Amino acid sequence: MYHSFLRFTDVLYTYPGAIDNAITSVSFNLDSGWAAFAGANGSGKTTVLKLATGILTPDAGSIVSSGRAVYCAQRTDDLPEQSDDFALDWSRESIKLRDVLQLGDDWASRWTTLSHGERKRFQIAVALWSRPAVLALDEPFNHLDVHGRSLLLKSMKEYSGCGLLVSHDRHAMDELCTSSVLFFSGAVHFYRTGYSSAMRTHGKKRDLLVKQRREAEEKYIRLKRDARKKMINARTIQARIAGHNFSFKDICKYNLDGESQYHSIVQKAGQISRTAAARAEKARDHMESITYRKIHRTGIELNGKGTHRNFLLDLPSGNIRVGEKTVTHQDLIIEPQERIAITGRNGSGKTTLLNHIRSELNCPGNKLIWIPQEITAEESTLCITEAKNMSTEELGQVMIIVRRLGSDPERVLNSAVPSPGESRKLLLALGLSKAPWLVVMDEPTNHMDLPSVECLERALNNYSGALILVSHDRKFLSSTTSTSWEITNGELSVT
8 A cells, every 4th residue: 555644734623512622723644554542531532533534524724634534433333334345355355354353254244133342343344445545443442352352453453554543452552553642631742652652751741841830830939929029118118208207327328319319219119119020920921831731630439338138139040042042051149249250252142141130130220330331322312411400419429420530521511422431431420329239331441541441440449339340351350350250152150
């Protein structure tokens, strides 16, 4: 493929009906290779990807690229465009993609029965097959098990165009990306280096700005005190002259031999005061010109303390239908403080198992936090409506949680439909008021930015109620759960 590039110059975009700009004055130059796009949920990453691929049109500024651009969304509800053409193409390149990503020949025809991980692999295969000059992948590793992630990384490494990657998978970004676009506090920062290196560089710049701001503030305070001292001195001189209250020492000091000299002294003292005040004002302007990213307090609490009931689930052994297959399970019991990880390959039946369990739970709805793998636009809108109908005090508590999970509460409330990550945070925040007995999360780290994942991990570690997590993030599961339900070849084993 020829040399690919993407150029953003002072790009601004505002969603119709929104109060604030989604992005403001964004500029960067990308060439062939992968670039990491990182920042908090709602900071504008997806907006930039959609602008880069022509789905959105900027309100100001310019976007220039070397050719056709393709965007792969976070969600996988619909078959990707060109699926039929891909299905009919049996060229060497197409066959290689099918083999590397281990795609089924019938996946396009039975889309609704595929797992989200299988859909994601097919979605990206079609995008890679179409050989775009610019390829934007929005959270491509969501839903993928360890095996699927490895397959996808192998395919992405062979892409020779200009790749834009939004992901909360830090290791994947470090492995793939040679440049980074960081979204912080309404500003975009471009670095020609990988994600972790860019974050370190950005952190050092922030630390330097913090130091410069502190020194500028100390200088301003010192000059302000000096200016106040000189102002008081000027006023004192003026008052003493007006009352002719000068001693022989004053007359000698100021050479007061006439009325004109009185006025000269007043003017000189006033000029000294004004000069000191101007210096203080200049120091204040300099101090205020030094800005840096504020680091907000993070950390949430899950206040549920469990229940006195003996079991939250007591399900006899049996079979669960998963498409054309079944999952056989032994007796399944969930005690009040049970911490369960449900694992298995994509398509093995984890989400189906969860949905079956829900109908058998011994837990009232108002004591249950249930966060699905994907939150629909309608569910997101309902969350916003529920939040807006709360009392001022209740809404304040919910928005504090949203803030501590790394998102801007005002932006979330003003969104017609929050981003997937923001929707998960809002749904979790709404559920925390229930003092839950049981928290169930299907792929909890999907769509969440890295600081939010770490914050959620700490909260789940301190939670004393029952917990069920479905995830491919082994590190996350190892630190939050103690019991494993693993589905392998249609059998569920408990360890």
